[in-house]
Amino acid sequence: MLSLIQRVTRASVSVDGETIGAIGPGLLALVGVEPGDDESQARRMAERLLGYRVFADDDGRMNRSLADTAGGLLLVSQFTLAADTGSGTRPGFSTAAAPAEAERIFSLLAAICREKHPLGVETGRFGAHMKVSLVNDGPVTFLLRA
Secondary structure, three states: OEEEEEEEEEEEEEEOOEEEEEEOOEEEEEEEOOOOOOHHHHHHHHHHHHHOOOEEOOOOOEEEOHHHHOOEEEEEEOHHHHOEOOOOOOOEOOOOOOHHHHHHHHHHHHHHHHHHOOOOEEEOOOOOOOEEEEEEEEEEEEEEEO
């Protein structure tokens, strides 16, 4: 499992012109599920998303986590993140989990995050054509693996 996280001042996701998830300051996490990912990867990714220190402390250093700041978390499934881009000019998707399994693991990740961070976890809609809007704060962007 991998997640491209971006520290944001705001982010939202819409489907067919309807906003289905939105946060203020916090993290936008684009999540790719790979074959073999299971509950342990979902739990580890939840720990990383909630505990990764990307927010400034009083001295301006990245020493605060999402849990410390009570910020929002917007999780968006993105199978293209798990694509094989190692050769050629077209991505391969055999390195992404099958849709049914990916949806199960993504939903589990969202449930774990909601349990551990009940103040604000939003999601996109799995498998939908989504429009994601964000204001990256920094910019601050990291690729996490679980």
